[in-house]
Amino acid sequence: MVNKKGRSSGGMTMKDVESKTMDVFRSVLSLPVAMSWEALVYNEYPGWDSVAHMSIVAKLEESFDCMLDMQDVLDMSSFQKAVSIMGKYSG
Amino acid sequence: MDRLGLSGRVAIVSGSSRGIGLAIAKRLAEHGAAVVLNGLRDEGSLRDRADEISKAYAVRVIPVIADVSTDAGAQSLVRSAYSEFRRLDIMVNNAGVLRDSLIGMIGSDDIDETLRINLRSVITGTQAASRLMLRNKSGSIVNIASIIGRFGNKGQLVYGASKAGVIGATYSAAKELAPSGIRVNAIAPGFIDTDMVRSINEDVFAERIRSIAMGRIGSPEDIADAALFFASDLSRYVTGQVLGVDGGMLI
Numbered sequence: 001m002v003n004k005k006g007r008s009s010g011g012m013t014m015k016d017v018e019s020k021t022m023d024v025f026r027s028v029l030s031l032p033v034a035m036s037w038e039a040l041v042y043n044e045y046p047g048w049d050s051v052a053h054m055s056i057v058a059k060l061e062e063s064f065d066c067m068l069d070m071q072d073v074l075d076m077s078s079f080q081k082a083v084s085i086m087g088k089y090s091g
Numbered sequence: 092m093d094r095l096g097l098s099g100r101v102a103i104v105s106g107s108s109r110g111i112g113l114a115i116a117k118r119l120a121e122h123g124a125a126v127v128l129n130g131l132r133d134e135g136s137l138r139d140r141a142d143e144i145s146k147a148y149a150v151r152v153i154p155v156i157a158d159v160s161t162d163a164g165a166q167s168l169v170r171s172a173y174s175e176f177r178r179l180d181i182m183v184n185n186a187g188v189l190r191d192s193l194i195g196m197i198g199s200d201d202i203d204e205t206l207r208i209n210l211r212s213v214i215t216g217t218q219a220a221s222r223l224m225l226r227n228k229s230g231s232i233v234n235i236a237s238i239i240g241r242f243g244n245k246g247q248l249v250y251g252a253s254k255a256g257v258i259g260a261t262y263s264a265a266k267e268l269a270p271s272g273i274r275v276n277a278i279a280p281g282f283i284d285t286d287m288v289r290s291i292n293e294d295v296f297a298e299r300i301r302s303i304a305m306g307r308i309g310s311p312e313d314i315a316d317a318a319l320f321f322a323s324d325l326s327r328y329v330t331g332q333v334l335g336v337d338g339g340m341l342i
Binding site: 054055057058061062067068069070073 | 162166169170173215218219222223225226
């Protein structure tokens with residue numbers, strides 16, 4: 001959950017969550033340094049297919065030291081959505 | 092030399108409060124794996140079993156009550172391994188039920204329940220376990236199918252269908268997970284001495300024994316040894332296989 005100050009329930013700021021999530025996406029999808037994060041959408045962005053999705057999920061779980069609910073795995077349809085989901089698990 | 096490579100590894104065995112599941116859990120613990128023991132109810136008894144195994148083999152064994160036929164239960168079982176050990180190397184999808192009925196007498200609740208417990212739990216267990224295994228790019232998933240799932244038997248339409256489904260799930264998961272270093276295999280037990288078969292009448296029992304070339308009922312330990320092979324590094328180049336452990340039973 002994210003409160004009014006932009007902190008996730010575990011105390012990380014959403015900026016931290018976003019940055020950590022970016023690192024994961026960068027490493028799994030080999031993203032360029034400069035890019036439009038809004039364009040990062042599942043099954044639309046080149047390379048983000050179902051196989052890559054599972055690698056992203058595994059890396060996110062490792063990075064945030066958590067296990068995602070199946071529904072969250074399925075709901076992670078864009079980078080922005082991923083940040084919002086990971087906000088629930090940051091702690 | 093530890094050729095089995097189980098020391099320090101973590102295993103989940105679903106439905107391991109008794110019978111085949113318990114024998115598998117013990118066998119894996121005997122060879123050095125930490126084990127998550129799972130049952131549907133009776134937490135006290137499951138904890139006692141876990142303590143016994145832990146003392147006998149000097150490995151960590153934790154009891155987890157979870158209904159693996161539900162999505163939440165399957166997830167919580169894997170989550171327990173994660174919380175306790177931060178890794179998962181072996182997943183044995185063993186939980187199952189046996190309900191015999193002639194085709195005209197099968198109730199719809201029995202169909203749903205058998206498929207949910209025997210097949211759906213394997214699918215959701217594989218989903219949850221493989222995600223944790225993906226982190227290390229290695230792992231072994233062992234599904235307990237049945238000789239009935241391979242060859243069928245009268246009075247076992249739903250059970251046979253559920254176990255055939257387990258075999259199909261094994262083949263597909265093996266293909267999908269092999270590039271990630273995760274192996275998926277199945278064991279198809281024949282006539283095994285468990286609570287499931289003790290209720291059958293004497294004549295049927297004798298007939299079943301006559302159909303086994305080796306002339307004896309199998310023991311849970313016979314299955315556990317096959318599971319040990321699939322769980323261990325001895326089968327490091329084996330995936331997508333169904334191993335009949337049935338003493339040469341003919342159906």
